[in-house]
Amino acid sequence: MEIEAIYATPGYAGFFADDQRAIKRGANSDGFVYDGEPVTDGFESIRQAGEALIVDVELADGTLTRGDCAAVQYSGAGGRDPLFRADEYAPVLRGPVADELRGRDAGQFLENAQAIERLRIDGRRLHTAIRYGVSQALLSAAARAEGTTQTDVLADALETEPATDPIPVFGQSGDDRYANAEKMIVKGVPVLPHGLINSAEKLGPDGEGLLEYVGWLAGRTLELGSEGYEPRFHVDVYGTIGDLFGPPYDRTEVVDYFYALEEAAAPFPMQIEGPIDAGSREEQIDAMAELRDGLSEAGVDVPIVADEWCNTLADVQAFVDAGAADLVQVKTPDLGGIHRSGRAVRYCEGTDTEAYLGGTCNETATSARACAHLALATDAAQTLAKPGMGFDEGYMIVENEMRRTVARRNRGADRTNANGTAGTEPDRDSGEVSADD
Template sequence: MEITGIYATPGYSGFFFDDQRAIKQGAQQDGFTYEGEPVTDGFDEIRQAGESIIVDVELADGTVVRGDCAAVQYSGAGGRDPLFKAEEYAPVVEGPVADELEGRDATDFLDNAELLEEMTVEGDRLHTAIRYGVSQALLAAAAEAENTTKTDVMADALGTEPATEPVPVFGQSGDDRYNNTEKMFVKGVPVLPHALINSVEKIGENGEVLLEYVDWLTQRSQELGPEGYDPRFHIDVYGMIGEIFGAPYDRDEVVDYFAALEDAAAPYPIQIEGPMDVGNRADQIDAMVELREGLKDAGVDVDIVADEWCNTFEDVQAFVDSGAADLVQVKTPDLGGIHRSGQAVRYCQGTDTRAYLGGTCNETETSARACAHVALATDAAQVLAKPGMGFDEGYMIVENEMRRTIARREREQRQTDTDEVTADD
């Protein structure tokens, strides 16, 4: 079925854009916002409203499907594309992108997505957010044209066998790291709570605040979790362990701190995302390898998660090939086309590194649902609940999309089996 139109409407995303560098440099919160001046190019304020572009793809039969262009909360940081401004980029979608894709066969998802991935405008590649949102719409268009699920389209494109159970969902608490985490315990969320530890105040000058929090996680999970609850704790520290301890990362002081985190989390496993941020990919990989080797030598069982400087497909490859992480976050908006996220998850298969299909609170319900299909198609180790920082909404969106898709695929398989038996008779 032919693609007959592509349209772009500026909209909002599920959270905000934050100037990470300004926050790390000590910007103080003023209610929900921050005091001070931004330091990252493109920002007018340290915290400003998140933006998206709603992409409608029209098919020859009049059907309209959707994808949403969105960028991460900390845009412009850690080697990422610059701040995404919807009014600036909407004409690119309706102009050069539409000119390239209109008239193409919607069922050729992978070819269409790869064409988009390689497009340039005035010599520059398309912003990752554009590639991300338009490719979601292309995925939806292929599924609509083939009367199948987006999971099946993605699995066919990647050569995978989809998961038959929902992928474990990772809940993110935002700054309300106690109330939102208690909600997660009540609902039995398998991986939690993110916790947003992005300042010295939140981790403690010697890491003591985070240790107290992990101890609380262990106790409260046992009080509120359902029977047989066996959570995995995942804390994102935004490089703050590196800020308070510094290199080298295999020395006793650092390793002992991770051992204390392991003890506080026991009997549950714990994984720490972004333990340090040293400013570039090569040095980040070296620092994380150094930390992992120190932990291994000491017998400390804390998993390390790559985030900073692990943005593109090539970045994922570099972290995996170097053995720099137990998990890599596949940060979906940063990889561009949504198929690239699926390819990144696949790259981890058969290695010692697990794939966490992540993203950002600053996405939309449309992009979150699209990512649920990537998670199922690749059977990722975990998938982020998104968008927003309220937890409940994002968890509902991602979990329900996976359950709905699995149920549909099971119904269709039963019908196929029935038809085959009838034909044999």
């Protein structure tokens, strides 16, 4: 089935774009927004509405499949592509991207997605958000053309065996870190709560703010959690621990702080994302490796998660090769085409670094569902509930998409076993519009 046309419509993402550098420099909150001037190129204010570019791929049978171009909340920071503006990039989809894809076989997902990765305009690669959103629409188109699931299309492209159960979902609380954490505990979320510790004020002058929060989280989990509930705590600190202590990161003072976090989280396991935010990828890798070695030598069991400066496929490979993290976040909008995120997850196989298939609150329901399929296809260690910072909606979207897909694949396997011939349940959801919308 051929691709007939590509359409682009500016829209909204699930959260906001924030100038991380301005926030870390001490911008004061003014209700939901921030006072002060932005410092990162492209921002008109420190917090502004997240934008998405809605991609529709029309197939020869008139079917429309879709993807959403969106960028991370903290665009332009840590080596990432600049702030994404939908109106600015819509002509790129309607022109060069449409010209490249029109007439192609929709069933050839990997070939089509790679063509978009190779496309250059004025010698420059397309913004990661464009490559990300277009690849989602191409993935949906291939599933439609082949009469199968997006999980199976990705598994074929990446040469994997999909997971047979949903991947553990990581909930993100936003600034409402207490009420949303309680929601996660009641719903039995496997990994929680993100916490959004993105300023020195939230961390506390000596780090005591985070310690108090983790202690509260452990206590509340014991109070509210159902019998047998054993979640993993995961808190993102956006480099604030590194800012507080400074190098060297393997010294006793730093290691003791992580031990205190481990004790505060007990009896639950604890991992820290983004403990350090250095000035370059090389400095970040060196600092993270130093911290990891210090924790290991001291017997402190607090895995660290790479985020800042770990954006592209090459970045992920560099962190894994250096042993600079226990987990790497594969930040899906930053890698471009969704298949590249899959390759990043696969690169962790056989190493002592696990893959966390992440992303951003500033995505959409469409991109979140596509990533749910990628999580299943690659059997990632954990995947992110997204979009938004309200928790419930993102968790529902990602968890239900995985459960729906696992159930569908099981029904197909049951038919194969009963009939003795391979068969796949017909695709009745090619546009990925479900009751959860």
